[in-house]
Amino acid sequence: xxxxxxxxxxxxxxxxxxxxxxxxxxxxxxxxxxxxxxxxxxxxxxxxxxxxxxxxxxxxxxxxxxxxxxxxxxxxxxxxxxxxxxxxxxxxxxxxxxxxxxxxxxxxxxxxxxxxxxxxxxxxxxxxxxxxxxxxxxxxxxxxxxxxxxxxxxxxxxxxxxxxxxxxxxxxxxxxxxxxxxxxxxxxxxxxxxxxxxxxxxxxxxxxxxxxxxxxxxxxxxxxxxxxxxxxxxxxxxxxxxxxxxxxxxxxxxxxxxxxxxxxxxxxxxxxxxxxxxxxxxxxxxxxxxxxxxxxxxxxxxxxxxxxxxxxxxxxxxxxxxxxxxxxxxxxxxxxxxxxxxxxxxxxxxxxxxxxxxxxxxxxxxxxxxxxxxxxxxxxxxxxxxxxxxxxxxxxxxxxxxxxxxxxxxxxxxxxxxxxxxxxxxxxxxxxxxxxxxxxxxxxxxxxxxxxxxxxxxxxxxxxxxxxxxxxxxxxxxxxxxxxxxxxxxxxxxxxxxxxxxxxxxxxxxxxxxxxxxxxxxxxxxxxxxxxxxxxxxxxxxxxxxxxxxxxxxxxxxxxxxxxxxxxxxxxxxxxxxxxxxxxxxxxxxxxxxxxxxxxxxxxxxxxxxxxxxxxxxxxxxxxxxxxxxxxxxxxxxxxxxxxxxxxxxxxxxxxxxxxxxxxxxxxxxxxxxxxxxxxxxxxxxxxxxxxxxxxxxxxxxxxxxxxxxxxxxxxxxxxxxxxxxxxxxxxxxxxxxxxxxxxxxxxxxxxxxxxxxxxxxxxxxxxxxxxxxxxxxxxxxxxxxxxxxxxxxxxxxxxxxxxxxxxxxxxxxxxxxxxxxxxxxxxxxxxxxxxxxxxxxxxxxxxxxxxxxxxxxxxxxxxxxxxxxxxxx
Numbered sequence: 001x002x003x004x005x006x007x008x009x010x011x012x013x014x015x016x017x018x019x020x021x022x023x024x025x026x027x028x029x030x031x032x033x034x035x036x037x038x039x040x041x042x043x044x045x046x047x048x049x050x051x052x053x054x055x056x057x058x059x060x061x062x063x064x065x066x067x068x069x070x071x072x073x074x075x076x077x078x079x080x081x082x083x084x085x086x087x088x089x090x091x092x093x094x095x096x097x098x099x100x101x102x103x104x105x106x107x108x109x110x111x112x113x114x115x116x117x118x119x120x121x122x123x124x125x126x127x128x129x130x131x132x133x134x135x136x137x138x139x140x141x142x143x144x145x146x147x148x149x150x151x152x153x154x155x156x157x158x159x160x161x162x163x164x165x166x167x168x169x170x171x172x173x174x175x176x177x178x179x180x181x182x183x184x185x186x187x188x189x190x191x192x193x194x195x196x197x198x199x200x201x202x203x204x205x206x207x208x209x210x211x212x213x214x215x216x217x218x219x220x221x222x223x224x225x226x227x228x229x230x231x232x233x234x235x236x237x238x239x240x241x242x243x244x245x246x247x248x249x250x251x252x253x254x255x256x257x258x259x260x261x262x263x264x265x266x267x268x269x270x271x272x273x274x275x276x277x278x279x280x281x282x283x284x285x286x287x288x289x290x291x292x293x294x295x296x297x298x299x300x301x302x303x304x305x306x307x308x309x310x311x312x313x314x315x316x317x318x319x320x321x322x323x324x325x326x327x328x329x330x331x332x333x334x335x336x337x338x339x340x341x342x343x344x345x346x347x348x349x350x351x352x353x354x355x356x357x358x359x360x361x362x363x364x365x366x367x368x369x370x371x372x373x374x375x376x377x378x379x380x381x382x383x384x385x386x387x388x389x390x391x392x393x394x395x396x397x398x399x400x401x402x403x404x405x406x407x408x409x410x411x412x413x414x415x416x417x418x419x420x421x422x423x424x425x426x427x428x429x430x431x432x433x434x435x436x437x438x439x440x441x442x443x444x445x446x447x448x449x450x451x452x453x454x455x456x457x458x459x460x461x462x463x464x465x466x467x468x469x470x471x472x473x474x475x476x477x478x479x480x481x482x483x484x485x486x487x488x489x490x491x492x493x494x495x496x497x498x499x500x501x502x503x504x505x506x507x508x509x510x511x512x513x514x515x516x517x518x519x520x521x522x523x524x525x526x527x528x529x530x531x532x533x534x535x536x537x538x539x540x541x542x543x544x545x546x547x548x549x550x551x552x553x554x555x556x557x558x559x560x561x562x563x564x565x566x567x568x569x570x571x572x573x574x575x576x577x578x579x580x581x582x583x584x585x586x587x588x589x590x591x592x593x594x595x596x597x598x599x600x601x602x603x604x605x606x607x608x609x610x611x612x613x614x615x616x617x618x619x620x621x622x623x624x625x626x627x628x629x630x631x632x633x634x635x636x637x638x639x640x641x642x643x644x645x646x647x648x649x650x651x652x653x654x655x656x657x658x659x660x661x662x663x664x665x666x667x668x669x670x671x672x673x674x675x676x677x678x679x680x681x682x683x684x685x686x687x688x689x690x691x692x693x694x695x696x697x698x699x700x701x702x703x704x705x706x707x708x709x710x711x712x713x714x715x716x717x718x719x720x721x722x723x724x725x726x727x728x729x730x731x732x733x734x735x736x737x738x739x740x741x742x743x744x745x746x747x748x749x750x751x752x753x754x755x756x757x758x759x760x761x762x763x764x765x766x767x768x769x770x771x772x773x774x775x776x777x778x779x780x781x782x783x784x785x786x787x788x789x790x791x792x793x794x795x796x797x798x799x800x801x802x803x804x805x806x807x808x809x810x811x812x813x814x815x816x817x818x819x820x821x822x823x824x825x826x827x828x829x830x831x832x833x834x835x836x837x838x839x840x841x842x843x844x845x846x847x848x849x850x851x852x853x854x855x856x857x858x859x860x861x862x863x864x865x866x867x868x869x870x871x872x873x874x
Contacts, residue, residue: 087397097369098401101362105405105451107758108355110412113436113444115351117413118420119344120443121434127333128260128432130202131292135332136299138289138306165302166291170197171273173288174264178536178727179232180245186232187534187727190246191267198223198270200292201263208240208255211272220272221254222246228268229256246271248536264288290332303329340424342827343748350505350755353498355447357759359454360491361766362401366459367488368773370394391460398456399449406448410436413444423747462487488770489806495766496810497817499759500847504818506756507839508825508832509749515831516742522673523573524615527564528701528734529708529715530572534727535696543694547607549722550690550698554608556718562705567610568690568698572734573675574741582659584684586646601642601684602675603659605693611637611670613701614734621653621668624689628667634692637668639685664688678741679830701734708733748828760847763810764854771803772858799859800852807851811844 033054040050091098126132163169170193177190195211204210205223212221222244224233233239239253251271293302306329370377377390413436421434533553540546550568557566584601610616611623619640628635636657643652643666652666664686675683690698704711712731719728739746785795822834832839 083393083396084400086393087400090397091400094369097365101365101401101455102405102408104358104362104762105355105402105455106408106412108351108358109402109406109409109444109447109451110416111351111409111755111758112348112355112447113409113413113440114416114420115344115347116443117417117434117436117440118424119348120440121432122340122344123337124439125432127336132202132333133331134293134295135200135202136291136293136302136329137332137335138291138329163305165294165297165305167294168196168199169289169291170194170200171289172197172264174267176532176534176729177246177269177271178248178534179269180248187729188228188232188268189266190269190271191264192273193270194273197290200290202292203258203261205255206258207237208253211254211270220251222251222272223255223257223270224253225257225262225268226259247534248539291329299329299331339744342824343424343744346505346748346825346828347751347755350502350752353502354755354759354762355451356454357495357498357762357766359451360495361762361769362398362451362455363458364488364491364766364769366394366398366456367462367491368769370459370462394460395452395456398460399452402448402452402455405451406444409447410441410444423750424744458487458491488773492763492766492770492806493810493813495759495763496807496847496851497814499756499763500811500814500843501818501821502752502756502759503843503847504814504822504839505825506749506752507843508822508829508834508836509745509752511832511836511839512829513742513745513749516678516745519678519831521573521678521738522616522671523734525734525738527704527706527708528613529704529712530702530730530732530734530737531700531715531719531728532730533568533698533700533719534729539723539725540696543691546694546696547691550607552722553700553719556721557700557702557715560711560714560718562711564703564705565609565613566700566702567606567608567613568700569607569610570605570695570698571675572699572701572737573614573673574677574737582686584642584646584657584659584686586655586657589646599645599684601659601686603686603688603693605690605695605698606637606687607690607698610701613703614673615703616673617671619669619671620651621666623668624687628689629691634662634664635667635689636664637670637687638666639670639683639687640672642684642686643669645684659686678738699730745828745830760850763847764850767803767807767851768854768857770806771799771855774802775799775858796856796859800855803855803859804848804852807848807855811847814847815840815844 033051036054036057037047037050040053041047045053127135129135172191172193174189174191176187179186179188193211195213198204198210206226207229208223211223224239229235229239240255241252243250243252245251246269257270291302293299380390381387417434417436533550535546535549540549554566554568557563581600582603584599589599606624609623611618621637624635624637638652646652646657647655652669655666656663657666658664670687672683673685674680675685700715702708702711702715716728716731719726785798818840819835826834
């Protein structure tokens with residue numbers, strides 16, 4: 001065994017010094033030959049006889065040198081090195097082909113690497129929590145748990161002792177708080193959590209300790225994020241135990257979480273349930289529930305147990321809750337990536353199509369180039385090179401092109417990574433950094449190998465099937481056979497079909513985006529500034545103080561020149577799904593638990609002239625007035641969908657409905673508003689005046705006659721004039737809110753448009769190459785046709801005809817593929833079907849026109865062929 005290892009090491013060393021070793025051996029052979037010759041001469045032989053005898057004793061020197069060479073090196077590695085050197089020389093001799101092929105593959109590989117780096121970080125990497133696959137979330141995408149019957153957050157988990165599947169269960173609710181005390185005042189993103197929250201996630205504070213099982217009643221503890229501790233408190237290691245204020249309430253700092261920990265996304269401080277209820281829960285107890293499965297318990301087992309508890313709770317509860325309606329369990333990672341999964345896989349499929357088109361394009365170029373080298377291949381075959389050796393040589397060249405293209409593609413991916421992160425900011429959960437290393441580089445290496453095979457194998461197999469006498473008889477360039485032309489045409493058909501599919505996807509997303517931009521959202525976002533006003537419970541402990549503050553703010557803002565109207569709501573439209581839900585019943589429509597979400601409506605608190613400020617149409621009745629209050633009849637305004645549900649064909653004004661054990665009188669009906677998203681409509685909504693359902697957290701909406709952005713400093717100054725310590729957050733125009741709600745559709749349309757344009761460019765280039773090569777092959781024939789009287793348009797028709805037939809076949813196959821694949825886009829489309837005829841027709845026209853132009857350029861050159869030159873053409 002040791003001897004074999006030594007021999008292998010010796011052979012590997014020989015690879016790097018084989019010329020010196022061969023030279024030394026040749027000198028040694030020569031010295032032996034000289035010695036034997038001299039010895040024979042001393043024995044009385046003539047010089048010629050002595051040399052002949054020495055040669056017979058030594059044997060064939062060529063055979064000895066070859067034997068020594070084979071023993072001192074590894075034959076297949078040396079042969080590979082020869083192929084690499086030869087491939088490098090051939091690529092240097094054809095710089096135009098080399099540059100075009102490398103950059104074409106670099107674009108395809110770079111796009112795939114960039115998109116896969118995002119897919120890997122978001123979908124493939126596990127969450128940065130120990131045994132993250134055991135963390136589950138309740139309700140899937142149905143939203144947080146709503147409980148309006150209890151004043152105690154702990155009652156939310158009253159069913160927990162009856163469950164055997166979980167190690168721990170925790171509730172959390174994201175929001176924002178005002179942080180004062182040690183350090184500058186700040187409004188920070190926060191999360192109210194139950195004591196078991198960090199135990200469920202399996203993460204402990206890097207500094208300090210976790211929440212106690214029972215938070216202190218006087219000064220409960222809070223835990224800071226690493227970034228808040230570092231930048232707001234200057235990484236003060238003595239911060240533990242120091243007092244700060246959360247919404248005016250004294251708390252102490254218990255700990256600091258590890259660097260990079262962030263859950264829920266964006267959270268900078270974690271506070272126990274009950275702290276900050278005024279600004280986080282906004283008047284109701286809302287919680288997301290997460291749990292850690294016990295070891296050995298599967299997700300299906302836990303689901304079965306929760307379904308049993310849900311059934312018992314549904315029969316006993318006075319109020320249908322989200323938990324009772326939907327007790328499904330979902331892995332936390334699946335839940336967090338649900339919205340980004342389909343768009344990312346869609347983009348990954350799109351860039352895979354781009355790479356296939358790029359490989360087909362390079363394969364066509366390689367076919368043309370290899371066809372012109374048939375004389376070379378014939379000579380090499382004649383002197384002993386077999387077809388496998390020729391195929392290996394061509395594959396070596398394609399592999400070198402693919403590897404160089406892959407390296408350049410990695411650089412492109414590095415350059416575009418930040419662009420992808422920026423263009424998909426609202427779709428990507430950012431729990432793991434998006435990096436290009438490890439698994440992503442391995443994926444890139446696989447892409448390079450696949451690209452080398454896809455772009456090199458077909459030309460290598462097609463061109464190396466050689467009939468020796470034809471290339472050797474014709475010393476000039478050799479025209480490709482019909483088989484070669486069919487293969488090139490087939491690859492062009494693939495390019496056209498894939499390009500068509502990509503363009504269809506881009507067209508459908510662009511039409512979706514255009515439809516969303518044009519649709520009626522239920523309000524007028526122009527000339528409206530919005531800002532978040534989170535009031536501190538310590539400064540404004542009761543409803544009269546809250547109402548007085550907002551009345552003063554409204555009065556001051558209305559006095560500003562150019563202000564048309566001012567109002568406020570506790571949840572702005574298009575801010576995401578509002579989980580402020582209440583069951584609705586009327587004397588004619590009692591609440592039915594068998595219809596979980598049929599009679600559950602979103603509710604909102606409004607103040608001031610909110611409806612006029614947002615230009616939400618009042619269809620019937622009146623707006624709220626200053627006379628509406630808790631000491632009078634409770635009133636509400638309903639939207640059109642709710643009125644149609646409970647009072648179809650009737651005037652809902654003065655009708656009564658009940659919710660949460662309270663009765664309200666309808667005083668107005670307003671138009672439907674898209675609160676959750678532009679894609680969701682016909683939501684049941686009801687509005688209450690702030691005097692009836694007060695909440696200290698309101699989003700102001702201020703309408704101006706002019707440019708709203710220029711008035712933002714004036715708004716700030718007027719609000720601070722009422723209370724100079726008041727925090728102001730999320731200042732933005734309503735048009736930007738609408739724009740943010742379209743971020744996913746806009747990014748999908750943009751990226752698919754870019755990939756579609758790239759595919760169209762590559763397909764047009766491939767079409768140009770095929771027609772140009774066909775024209776070059778038929779130069780002699782074209783010259784004869786012109787000489788015997790063919791008109792230029794006949795030559796043009798001849799040259800374009802073959803190319804356009806291929807294009808039409810590709811378009812037909814593309815239509816079939818698009819009809820099958822665009823159904824995957826159906827969940828992302830709005831206002832347009834996956835088989836939209838207009839999009840298919842427009843895409844067909846664009847692709848045919850683009851390829852027609854690409855065919856026309858070489859065809860026009862064919863029209864100008866000089867017959868005398870063509871007759872001499874070989």
